[in-house]
Amino acid sequence: MTRTRSSRKAAAPPAEAVPHAMTDDMVQLLTPSGEVTDAARLPDPDTQRHLYRLMRRARHFDERAWVLYRTGRMGVFPPYGGMEASQVGTAAALTHEDWLFPTYRDTGAALTYGLPIPQTIAYWRTSPHGWAMPENLKVLPFYIPIATQYPHAVGAALAEARRGTSNVAMAFIGDGGSSEGDFHEALNFAGALNAPCVFILQNNGWAISVPTRAQTKATNLSRRADGYGIPGVRVDGNDVLATYVVTREAVERARRGEGPTLIETVTYRVKPHTVADDPSRYRTADDTAGWDEKDPVVRLRTHLLAQGHLTEEQDAEIVREIEAEFEAALAEADAYPEPTPAEIVNHVFAEPTPALRRQRAELLAEEGQ
Structure with missing residues (x-):
């Protein structure tokens, strides 16, 4: 019996069938207009002001990085403007005894965690002065490969x-990265061994130029857990308040030995993939319609x-x-x-390999040292 390959192609789902939208099954404490939806879960005013300052x-x-790039003082940089709540609200739930595994778009999370600004600038200038992470911070360099950070975090x-x-x-991972094998292997690994992990899946609508609706029929990526x-x-x-509260609960759960949690933060990449x-x-x-009105800082x-937790004068002082x-x-x-x-x-490497020692010696010799 001869088998022939079918010439039929699977039809792509219509855009409206798999929306990137905010739905009723999502935790929210503040509406886009700033109105409270669940006062009982709100953090205290001091925490709210602290999160606001971190987002600003x-x-x-992010804004200054654009200027530096366009004046030749910064390398290619992945902007995250509009995603500040997703990054600040998650990283702010950690202490410096915890580990942070950021992707290339998570500069906001790394800054929130404590990565010094001068070193961060140096990193995005591709300068060695930004390559070694501070010894007092358990933060890994920004991951460029997609999803490899998830199994590392489990370890x-x-x-x-x-x-x-x-x-x-x-x-951290993006919606596109959640289709990688490493993502699924890490979740299975962490669940089976009850690892104290908090997995952040930032669903910002795009994997470079591919919309979420084109890479998966799923409309709720948190259900992958x-x-x-x-x-x-x-x-x-x-x-940011809802993101912080949800993440803090997941961190506390992990600290109690109750295992990992997957958190999908529904946001949007309003900026380009890179500058x-x-x-x-x-x-x-x-x-992109409607996402400017959902601005997390505003x-x-x-x-x-x-x-009355903030005045115009206090806000201006924060900016200064x-x-x-x-x-x-x-x-x-x-x-x-x-x-x-x-x-x-x-x-x-912490301990240079023989090959690295030879390469370093060759480079020094070329420099005349």
Whole structure:
């Protein structure tokens, strides 16, 4: 019997069948207009102001990075403007005893966790002065490969458990990365071994130029946790208060030895994939319609002003402090000495391999040292 290959092609799902939208099954504490939906779960006013300041600080870095890139003072940078709540609200739930595994788009999370601004600038300048992470921070360099950070985070979490600590590991991924095998293997691995992990899945609508609806028929990515026997939570990723509360609960659960959680933060990549990208080539105004009105910084500011937790004068002072901090950090980064070629091999392994030693010796010889 002869078998022939079918010429039929699977029909792509219509755009309206698999929306990237905010639905009723999602945790939300503040509406886009700043109105409270669940007062009982709100963090205290001091925490709300702290989260607001962290978001303003993260946004300022993102905005200044664009300027630095366009004036030749920064390398290609993946902007995250509009996703501050997703990154700040998650990373703010950690302590410096915990682990952070960021993707290339999670500069806001790394800054929130404590990565110094001068070093962050140096990293995105591709300078060796930004390659080695601070010894007092358990943060990994920004992951460029997709999804490899998830199994690494499980390993770090299991190591902490074996040491008898209550420390957790938090790893980030995008909606596109959640289709990678490493994502699923890590969730299964963590669930089976009860690893103290918090997995953050930032569903920002796009995997470079591919919309979420084109890569999966699933409309609730947090449900992927069900297949691995772990909790999954979907949260409004433009609501920093809801994101923080949900993440804090997951972190505390992991600390108690109750295992991992997958958190899907529903947000949107309003900016290009990188500063060198042109999103108008693959998405339309209809794709991005309505997301500016969901701005996370404006949302929390509106709430804080309405509740009397923040005044216009205090807000202006926060902005002045953030601007001054960044300019001082930029001056420090500008003062770093020019890197030498041999520095490219200095931070590959804690103990250099014989091959790296030979390469370093060759580079030094070329430099006349």
